[in-house]
Amino acid sequence: MDNYQTILEANREYHNKHACxxxxxxxxxxxxxxxxxxxxxxxxxxxxxxCGTGQQMEVAKKYFKEVSGVDCSEGMLELAKRxxxxxxxxxxxxxxxxxxxxDFINCFSVLHHCFEQLPIIKEAYRLLKGGGVFYSDNxxxxxxxxxxxxxxxxxxxxLREKDRHLNKELRELEKKAEYHQKNGLNPNxxxxxxxxxxxxxxxxxYHYPEKPDLFTKIIIFLNKFLKSNSFYYYFSIIxxx
Numbered sequence: 001m002d003n004y005q006t007i008l009e010a011n012r013e014y015h016n017k018h019a020c021x022x023x024x025x026x027x028x029x030x031x032x033x034x035x036x037x038x039x040x041x042x043x044x045x046x047x048x049x050x051c052g053t054g055q056q057m058e059v060a061k062k063y064f065k066e067v068s069g070v071d072c073s074e075g076m077l078e079l080a081k082r083x084x085x086x087x088x089x090x091x092x093x094x095x096x097x098x099x100x101x102x103d104f105i106n107c108f109s110v111l112h113h114c115f116e117q118l119p120i121i122k123e124a125y126r127l128l129k130g131g132g133v134f135y136s137d138n139x140x141x142x143x144x145x146x147x148x149x150x151x152x153x154x155x156x157x158x159l160r161e162k163d164r165h166l167n168k169e170l171r172e173l174e175k176k177a178e179y180h181q182k183n184g185l186n187p188n189x190x191x192x193x194x195x196x197x198x199x200x201x202x203x204x205x206y207h208y209p210e211k212p213d214l215f216t217k218i219i220i221f222l223n224k225f226l227k228s229n230s231f232y233y234y235f236s237i238i239x240x241x
Contacts, residue, residue: 002179007115008091010176012072015052017170019075023053031059033207034108034137037238038063041133044103049092049124050110052076054083064104070095093119099126109138111190112180118193125197128241134199137236141206142184144233149183151215187235199239206232 015022034056038046042063048056051069053076060067061084068086071077080087088096092110105124111117124134145152175182187204194202206229209216216233223231 002115002176004093004115004119007113007176007179008072010173010179011113012074014170014173014177015071015073016075017173019053019073019079022076023055023079031056032210033236034106035059037135037137038104038106041104041135044129044132045101047095047097047102047105047127049095049105049107049120050113051080051087054080054087056106056108057083057087060106068097068102093123095123095127097127100129102127103129103132105132105134107134107136111136112139112185113178115179117185117190118197121190121193121197121199125199125241130241132241134194134239134241135236137207138234139187139236140181140184141230141232141235142186143230145182145184147230148219187229187237190237194237194239199241202237202239205236205238207234207236209233 038060042060044064045066046057046060046064046068048054048060048067048069051057051071052073054069057067057069057080066086067084068088069077069080069084070088070090070092071080072089072091074089077087077089090096092107092114105128107120107124111120114120121134128134187206191202191204208220212220219231
């Protein structure tokens with residue numbers, strides 16, 4: 001039976017085994033969007049929850065005075081140390097920091113890896129200073145997955161470039177580690193959870209893939225007329241303490 005701890009362990013094992021070649025398959029194009037957010041809110045202390053190999057910490061160093069990260073994977077952290085010495089092995093919901101320490105918390109492509117999101121939201125609220133900002137991004141939109149699940153199944157089976165280098169064991173681990181990748185996350189439920197914890201000005205922004213394929217281009221065209229949030233693959237959340 002899956003629970004918070006079993007999914008955490010699946011993420012730790014998968015990312016330890018996948019750490020050395022992880023960066024080859026990261027969607028770097030999305031970082032342009034991320035950098036704009038960092039630039040807007042920069043200046044204080046930055047924490048990257050689920051920092052991975054440190055790619056986004058490297059971007060953040062241009063805009064924040066101090067950059068730190070946490071991750072559940074020892075393998076990822078060994079690589080992240082090249083970017084910053086301030087990286088720590090920790091569960092996203094149980095970090096080693098005192099409260100009210102950070103001005104900005106980044107959580108890129110992390111929430112859908114977690115069995116439940118509320119513990120991470122509560123921890124982020126504890127860690128942020130008053131007026132601090134939480135930013136998550138690149139999480140799959142449940143509404144899109146509900147409508148277009150048939151296409152996603154086809155795409156996963158035949159078109160995913162990054163799967164070609166994974167053996168069967170790693171593919172099964174990936175499925176468990178990306179716990180909500182199959183069905184997505186509901187952005188409105190997450191917005192409610194942020195507000196329930198105490199965050200204010202919780203804003204959802206919907207996104208298409210940075211490099212759309214033909215099917216996505218058709219969806220983008222149709223959405224000019226339908227104007228539905230259900231036609232977006234991904235979403236980000238920005239919230240203020």
